């Protein structure tokens with residue numbers, strides 16, 4: 001308890017008995033706490049409908065934290081953190097339960113920074129926001145921020161409806177839309193690498209760049225998300241949000257400051273400048289795929305249609321390859337190839353910038369490795385040692401995550417996002433104009449897919465997408481960069 005005047009940060013988790021809370025949020029809190037990065041005076045209120053007490057909840061989360069914390073798990077640190085944790089049995093769909101939430105947080109007194117983390121399915125976002133407002137929890141005495149996970153709608157119309165609904169309780173400034181990719185170290189580093197090196201920024205333009213590739217490939221299948229995924233697909237699950245975030249950072253102009261507004265306004269300009277795919281031209285720009293049974297590292301894996309909660313004969317794509325252009329002075333005419341897929345042979349999220357090549361030698365290649373390896377690879381040409389004048393490609397490979405100190409000092413995405421939210425720094429969150437702009441593009445693309453009846457090509461698990469994805473680039477004498485690097 002405080003003296004009623006002290007500033008207190010109150011973090012409320014709705015969905016406190018869910019996978020996201022156990023695997024990501026609570027380990028992130030532990031890491032922040034153990035590194036003395038939590039606000040000085042804080043409480044965490046877990047809201048769940050299961051009949052736990054605070055003590056029994058703490059017993060449940062202990063093994064999860066032991067398994068998932070990045071920093072060393074220490075019992076005494078955990079116990080100290082648990083002094084700030086409270087479990088409240090409440091059903092967030094029942095308005096009559098909210099006065100009890102209010103009672104708990106009001107008793108902590110003082111002027112509070114209240115953060116509401118909605119670790120729940122999106123259909124509950126607006127009802128929870130309404131109920132918080134109706135119960136008077138969102139009073140003007142305290143400051144309020146709500147954190148929500150993607151998806152932000154399933155198309156532009158549903159996103160607009162959700163936004164309007166959320167804005168009846170919270171103003172846009174208080175809505176923190178999480179795209180956990182923005183919390184990844186190397187995605188933030190793309191900006192640093194670009195804007196702090198004339199070596200890179202000086203040649204980051206259509207005069208020097210041949211093309212760009214952005215890949216997010218996973219060896220895993222849909223796991224236990226079959227029902228959600230089957231109604232979503234790779235375009236909406238990955239491209240509309242995560243890959244467009246990366247694309248907008250790769251293509252943006254230098255922001256005039258590090259403020260969230262400055263960064264996000266540059267990002268949105270890139271998304272607004274994406275050139276819609278012309279009618280009848282889909283085949284030149286898009287390949288959709290779906291995995292069948294195959295082998296991942298010698299282990300036989302089932303096909304998408306045999307996964308749990310997937311519709312028989314489902315047409316849902318588990319792989320997308322796209323060729324895009326941005327109408328901007330910087331990248332005009334530079335093809336940007338995007339690819340994402342499940343059950344691929346390769347597991348990597350990375351950006352590759354291939355530069356134009358002088359005649360007779362290999363092009364310079366810059367690869368920014370985002371996940372699981374973090375680092376930067378640069379291929380250039382040099383004379384082969386010896387008496388000949390033969391030129392050969394050589395490379396420099398900076399592996400950030402190979403350095404133990406870097407690894408232990410690199411916060412995980414949720415850790416970074418929670419800390420940023422405490423500090424009211426919105427630069428790591430998705431702005432509303434970004435959501436609108438990316439849905440506008442994806443909705444149009446989905447209309448074209450339906451109109452042109454784009455085929456979903458099959459690929460065996462363990463292959464980097466269907467053969468047609470390779471052909472998309474081969475037609476232009478290019479290929480996906482899957483070479484061994486690092």
Ligand SMILES: NC(=O)c1ccc[n+]([C@@H]2O[C@H](COP(=O)([O-])OP(=O)(O)OC[C@H]3O[C@@H](n4cnc5c(N)ncnc54)[C@H](OP(=O)(O)O)[C@@H]3O)[C@@H](O)[C@H]2O)c1
Nearest residue numbers: 015016017018019020049050091092093119120121122149
């Ligand atoms: N898991 C991840 O890594 C991850 C990553 C990114 C985004 N997300 C998104 O985050 C959201 C939550 O994901 P999740 O994986 O944590 O889902 P989950 O495991 O199904 O958890 C949902 C939580 O909501 C609670 N809940 C449902 N109805 C309730 C009610 N009426 N009253 C009180 N609690 C209720 C559940 O409580 P019970 O335990 O009582 O059922 C559970 O704690 C989803 O929208 C998901 O798409 C998840």
